[in-house]
Amino acid sequence: xxxxxxxxxxxxxxxxxxxxxxxxxxxxxxxxxxxxxxxxxxxxxxxxxxxxxxxxxxxxxxxxxxxxxxxxxxxxxxxxxxxxxxxxxxxxxxxxxxxxxxxxxxxxxxxxxxxxxxxxxxxxxxxxxxxxxxxxxxxxxxxxxxxxxxxxxxxxxxxxxxxxxxxxxxxxxxxxxxxxxxxxxxxxxxxxxxxxxxxxxxxxxxxxxxxxx
Amino acid sequence: xxxxxxxxxxxxxxxxxxxxxxxxxxxxxxxxxxxxxxxxxxxxxxxxxxxxxxxxxxxxxxxxxxxxxxxxxxxxxxxxxxxxxxxxxxxxxxxxxxxxxxxxxxxxxxxxxxxxxxxxxxxxxxxxxxxxxxxxxxxxxxxxxxxxxxxxxxxxxxxxxxxxxxxxxxxxxxxxxxxxxxxxxxxxxxxxxxxxxxxxxxxxx
Numbered sequence: 001x002x003x004x005x006x007x008x009x010x011x012x013x014x015x016x017x018x019x020x021x022x023x024x025x026x027x028x029x030x031x032x033x034x035x036x037x038x039x040x041x042x043x044x045x046x047x048x049x050x051x052x053x054x055x056x057x058x059x060x061x062x063x064x065x066x067x068x069x070x071x072x073x074x075x076x077x078x079x080x081x082x083x084x085x086x087x088x089x090x091x092x093x094x095x096x097x098x099x100x101x102x103x104x105x106x107x108x109x110x111x112x113x114x115x116x117x118x119x120x121x122x123x124x125x126x127x128x129x130x131x132x133x134x135x136x137x138x139x140x141x142x143x144x145x146x147x148x149x150x151x152x153x154x155x156x157x158x159x160x161x162x163x164x165x166x167x168x169x170x171x172x173x174x175x176x177x178x179x180x181x182x183x184x185x186x187x188x189x190x191x192x193x194x195x196x197x198x199x200x201x202x203x204x205x206x207x208x209x210x211x212x213x
Numbered sequence: 214x215x216x217x218x219x220x221x222x223x224x225x226x227x228x229x230x231x232x233x234x235x236x237x238x239x240x241x242x243x244x245x246x247x248x249x250x251x252x253x254x255x256x257x258x259x260x261x262x263x264x265x266x267x268x269x270x271x272x273x274x275x276x277x278x279x280x281x282x283x284x285x286x287x288x289x290x291x292x293x294x295x296x297x298x299x300x301x302x303x304x305x306x307x308x309x310x311x312x313x314x315x316x317x318x319x320x321x322x323x324x325x326x327x328x329x330x331x332x333x334x335x336x337x338x339x340x341x342x343x344x345x346x347x348x349x350x351x352x353x354x355x356x357x358x359x360x361x362x363x364x365x366x367x368x369x370x371x372x373x374x375x376x377x378x379x380x381x382x383x384x385x386x387x388x389x390x391x392x393x394x395x396x397x398x399x400x401x402x403x404x405x406x407x408x409x410x411x412x413x414x415x416x417x418x
Binding site for chain 1: 218219220221223224225228229230254255259260324327328329352353354355356357358359362371373375399400401410411412413415
């Protein structure tokens with residue numbers, strides 16, 4: 001225990017500025033292992049941020065189409081537009097999977113009318129977000145064992161934060177708009193020395209802007 | 214500074230939110246009322262919510278005499294937390310109220326406010342409404358504590374701490390006696406009223 005703690009050069013109190021904290025599960029789907037993404041979705045359930053608490057879901061069913069709902073299946077739903085604008089500009093836009101995607105910028109941001117979680121981690125687990133009669137659903141299946149992750153800016157998705165999280169991969173997952181499944185399936189990808197699925201639950205996340213250089 | 218390995222080798226015990234309020238009538242005296250709330254997104258016993266409440270920590274009595282009880286919407290989760298976690302937190306486990314602690318059903322939880330300013334968890338259990346209120350909140354701090362700096366001493370923890378300098382526990386609108394007291398955690402001067410978010414416990418390797 002002492003040996004690996006020393007190896008990690010970790011300190012108990014992070015001196016950086018906390019940005020936000022909450023849950024941030026995602027599903028990235030493809031038709032083939034070496035193909036481009038066919039459907040992307042992420043969900044945010046934020047307990048603390050500079051813009052307060054809130055929830056948001058982003059679905060890019062046409063990630064390579066620079067257009068939004070209703071022309072393309074690219075849309076966002078949130079109950080806190082200020083929070084979502086911050087998450088999109090300072091975090092999501094820097095994730096490698098979303099970086100440079102005009103579809104994200106063109107996706108309309110719609111007001112949330114309802115949201116809920118269904119199922120449990122031993123079977124199928126779903127996050128559902130609605131804007132009136134428009135229903136977005138993310139479902140994770142075949143969920144693996146949890147593991148805790150801590151990364152600095154060198155390994156963090158944004159390349160600029162410290163990040164703590166609890167990850168669980170899902171070997172199968174679906175994204176649906178009004179019960180219409182979007183194309184693609186989950187594949188595996190390298191993840192900090194492991195092969196894990198491109199569909200994952202990420203709970204208990206805290207993002208911190210480090211102090212100093 | 215790179216942090217390696219990125220994946221903690223310790224098996225995860227549970228993860229979620231774990232805010233609490235421990236009150237004293239005299240800063241040098243014993244706790245007069247105690248509450249610990251759990252919103253769990255992962256545990257071996259599933260997800261759920263639970264509130265450990267000691268209306269009077271010094272009495273081994275439960276409802277209806279006293280609201281010394283562990284309210285939950287997942288009994289298996291409450292049993293897991295009681296046996297493997299709370300039993301190792303000296304302040305809670307050594308109190309007479311822990312003896313014969315009743316597990317009682319929880320009907321509903323409502324979260325109110327913003328952890329930057331004023332924040333509350335309101336728990337409804339039958340005819341009883343319990344409000345935990347945190348005010349005068351501090352800046353959030355991310356912590357990563359080795360076992361030696363945690364209550365149970367047998368696992369590591371990642372968490373986000375927001376301290377509260379004014380807090381209360383109310384039962385059906387009746388405020389319990391006491392105020393938060395000073396305490397030190399990982400070298401930080403803080404209080405016995407706290408929000409802990411994004412908290413993950415890993416068994417020590």
